[in-house]
Amino acid sequence: MAWSPQPLVSTAWLADHLTAPDLRIIDASWYMPADNRDVRAEYDKCHIPGARFFDIDEISDAQSDLPHMAPSVEKFVSRMRALGIGDGHRVVVYDSAGIFSAARVWWLFNHFGKTDVSVLDGGLPAWIAERRDTLDFPPTLRDRHFTARRNADLVRDVTQVAASAKLRDVQIVDARAPARFEGTAPEPREGLRSGHIPGARNLFFKDLLTADGKMKDKDGLRAAFAAAGVDLDRPIVTSCGSGVTAAIINLALVVLGHSNHALYDGSWAEWGAYKDLKVATGPA
Template sequence: MGQQFPDIVSVEWLRDHLDDSTLVVVDSSTHLTLPKDGPYSVEPGRATYDSAHIPGAVFADLLTDFADPDSAEAWTAPASERFAAASGALGIGDGVRVVVYDQHDGYWATRFWWHLRLEGFDDVAVLDGGLPAWKAAGAPVTDTPVSPTPVTFTARRRDDLIRSTQQVRDAIDDDKTVLVNVLDPATYRGDTSTYARPGHIPSSINLPVARIRDPETGLLRPVTELRALFEEAGLLDPGITPVTYCGGGIAATGVAHALALAGRDDVAVYDGSLTAWTADASLPLTVGADPR
């Protein structure tokens, strides 16, 4: 892949490199509300970006510019040409490095991290802890608008990093693939659900995305702890390919990112996830505990 940039950077690192002319900082904030009952709702984070963002950061709207306008599911990955145009407009292209963050739990940032890698751009890192960690460290924020200089983004789609519904269906009985549901255990078991039908995709294991972060600091756990977590789940076995999924393909990228830190940069994401899967009544679901 030729990656020269780490998959994660600290607040201290970004503060020291904020004036680097080859660095593009991206705020990918999006506001997702998950009620206990009923469908989820989502809103772009432009207003919160306008009120306070890291100095020099540009805003990436994952609901419009970086989404397929013709998809039934929100924020589905668009055609490479659309993604390339939107990235180039933000100043993302050859010869730059990207640090992406969001204003919540970091999974919209990992979504953009994954999406850039999907299109062949590897020099992208996630700001550990996002804007909350930046503010907690006393680092500056601003409401000053940013006008990026457009560049050319060359998309090189890596189809191995994304899965369609049909591909996931075919993988249910594939012993070379491990489907990983990253939602909470109750949703995994089908005790509760905000999707069309409760349960999980047959043969998938449960590894809640909450387990990759320190609940007190919001930062990712040390790589040694992540490796132990993934080793226990069998996800570091080079003979298998992990495919992560969640409700709509957002939190799934958080586990994919953590797996990359642990040495697995080949993890695929089921883009439609349960939103797409449960909408098709012909597709099977399992209700109950982890099959393993």
């Protein structure tokens, strides 16, 4: 499977390449509705120079009842062209949490065949902590030609995941907090059962990150996967609440050189809503 050759870049790297003509920067900040944060207003007030705002909820499949499912190729191409992102551009994605929703947009680019994309390690908090410049006005955008082709190997649907849960031919790794995974905490979305996909392993996405929101080093990542009971020599499908933090696991896997993995786009928003799908509770 083809993934980004350089999944992460540092703030120092971005600062050195900030004015490169072939670089495009994306602010992919997103939060749960319950957080009551206006990420677009936050972007308008403060963003890395040159950054375009990527609306995860809008650049999605509007025909689906599930939250921010991957859009069609045509819609993704249209939105990227409008953002001035084209063929030959190097893309760096960041968010305002450190590493959170940026991983989802990084995964989307990979899913649509553009692998020259990286996540900014530490995101906007790291950039601001280093007293680097920010702006409060957007860049001038010019429509660019953008080519995309969907890579089906990087995504799984509910039928495929149900088969894997039964056959145990791949490892399902859930990025949600342990209480949600074990079913002792309610889901933030109404109408969903509590628990996890039978046979899944729980690797809370925060266990892959340092206290300041950066990706752990390779030894730390390997230790986190081992602690969760995940075998890095086997194929993996990632999951979470709605396909956002699952991508952080995919990002960590690429950092480790693991390529045989995909993301369950519907995640628990889909599985937890289907009454005929089995649900497990308690620790893995």
